[in-house]
Amino acid sequence: EADIYQTPRYLVIGTGKKITLECSQTMGHDKMYWYQQDPGMELHLIHYSYGVNSTEKGDLSSESTVSRIRTEHFPLTLESARPSHTSQYLCASIRGGGAGEQFFGPGTRLTVL
Amino acid sequence: AQSVTQPDIHITVSEGASLELRCNYSYGATPYLFWYVQSPGQGLQLLLKYFSGDTLVQGIKGFEAEFKRSQSSFNLRKPSVHWSDAAEYFCAVGAGTSGTYKYIFGTGTRLKVLA
Numbered sequence: 001e002a003d004i005y006q007t008p009r010y011l012v013i014g015t016g017k018k019i020t021l022e023c024s025q026t027m028g029h030d031k032m033y034w035y036q037q038d039p040g041m042e043l044h045l046i047h048y049s050y051g052v053n054s055t056e057k058g059d060l061s062s063e064s065t066v067s068r069i070r071t072e073h074f075p076l077t078l079e080s081a082r083p084s085h086t087s088q089y090l091c092a093s094i095r096g097g098g099a100g101e102q103f104f105g106p107g108t109r110l111t112v113l
Numbered sequence: 114a115q116s117v118t119q120p121d122i123h124i125t126v127s128e129g130a131s132l133e134l135r136c137n138y139s140y141g142a143t144p145y146l147f148w149y150v151q152s153p154g155q156g157l158q159l160l161l162k163y164f165s166g167d168t169l170v171q172g173i174k175g176f177e178a179e180f181k182r183s184q185s186s187f188n189l190r191k192p193s194v195h196w197s198d199a200a201e202y203f204c205a206v207g208a209g210t211s212g213t214y215k216y217i218f219g220t221g222t223r224l225k226v227l228a
Contacts, residue, residue, distance in 0.1 A: 104156030
């Protein structure tokens with residue numbers, strides 16, 4: 001069973017609020033990813049990290065930011081939430097060294113009013 | 114550019130019937146290929162993967178997939194569908210090198226199972 005956690009699972013928040021979506025994994029994986037998924041759509045990569053102090057923007061432009069201070073923790077922050085940020089956010093990780101199975105967290109469904 | 118196409122957005126089958134979900138990819142080198150399943154409100158779970166070797170791969174829950182390089186396809190199959198298989202299925206390609214590895218996902222196929 002994959003040990004990757006996301007909190008909160010659901011979040012409803014007003015426009016302009018700052019929010020942080022948490023993602024933690026206990027598998028010691030080096031590579032971690034954030035995806036944005038709208039209903040009926042594919043997953044879009046918005047951020048990824050190959051290790052501590054390494055972060056990169058993904059293929060889909062996002063106003064969010066991430067940090068990787070510890071191997072197990074990869075939080076995503078929105079400084080000022082807007083209705084266009086309403087979506088599901090999925091966190092994933094894989095072991096270092098190249099191709100492998102991505103382990104996914106259960107996701108955070110964000111609604112911005 | 115790399116891409117993954119799942120031509121069927123929705124598929125409906127009767128319980129006990131066979132199933133095939135299509136996946137076509139575009140990638141310049143030998144791809145790493147994956148099928149994931151997503152139940153409502155959940156993350157994605159790996160069904161199976163292909164890296165090299167035997168082109169017919171077996172996965173969990175009775176699923177299998179066949180890699181056909183000439184057709185750039187990696188179709189998912191199951192001989193007899195169960196009601197619990199109703200979910201969304203995503204095909205994905207792993208692209209890049211060990212240092213810069215990313216995944217590209219298809220748009221998904223939603224499977225409905227009739228009792």
